[in-house]
Amino acid sequence: LIAITDRVLPGMRQRKWGRIITSTTSGAISPIKNLAISNTLRAALLAWSKTLSAEVAQDGVTVNVIMPGRVATDRLRELDEARAKRENLSYDAVVKQSLQLIPAGRYGDPQEYGDTAAFLASQNASFITGSVIRVDGGQIPAV
Numbered sequence: 001l002i003a004i005t006d007r008v009l010p011g012m013r014q015r016k017w018g019r020i021i022t023s024t025t026s027g028a029i030s031p032i033k034n035l036a037i038s039n040t041l042r043a044a045l046l047a048w049s050k051t052l053s054a055e056v057a058q059d060g061v062t063v064n065v066i067m068p069g070r071v072a073t074d075r076l077r078e079l080d081e082a083r084a085k086r087e088n089l090s091y092d093a094v095v096k097q098s099l100q101l102i103p104a105g106r107y108g109d110p111q112e113y114g115d116t117a118a119f120l121a122s123q124n125a126s127f128i129t130g131s132v133i134r135v136d137g138g139q140i141p142a143v
Contacts, residue, residue, distance in 0.1 A: 012059070066135060072110065103137060103138035
């Protein structure tokens, strides 16, 4: 990620316009049990993004992070099915438990994530930089 950004950033700065958008999980701000290395690296991504955003803002380049919660994808279905098998639960029981942790009461739609990314990539988001945008239905219990 950093190497790719280093390659594209000079052109963005020269054109006085650009968007760097990364994505990470809630483990960056609310550590997930048994994922110490992952949590650490994800938190580092937030620090890198915030630092970079201040360095390039005057060049018209924004740097933001999208932090999705549980979005209804094939991968999430695989994870829920694996948990159901591991804990000897039905798939529906696992989904019901997960939904109880999401104030919106549902999984996110991939389109909602995509719409957020499209907005951040647009001219309409030119004054949003150094931010973490949560697309999680209120799931992350941190301020």
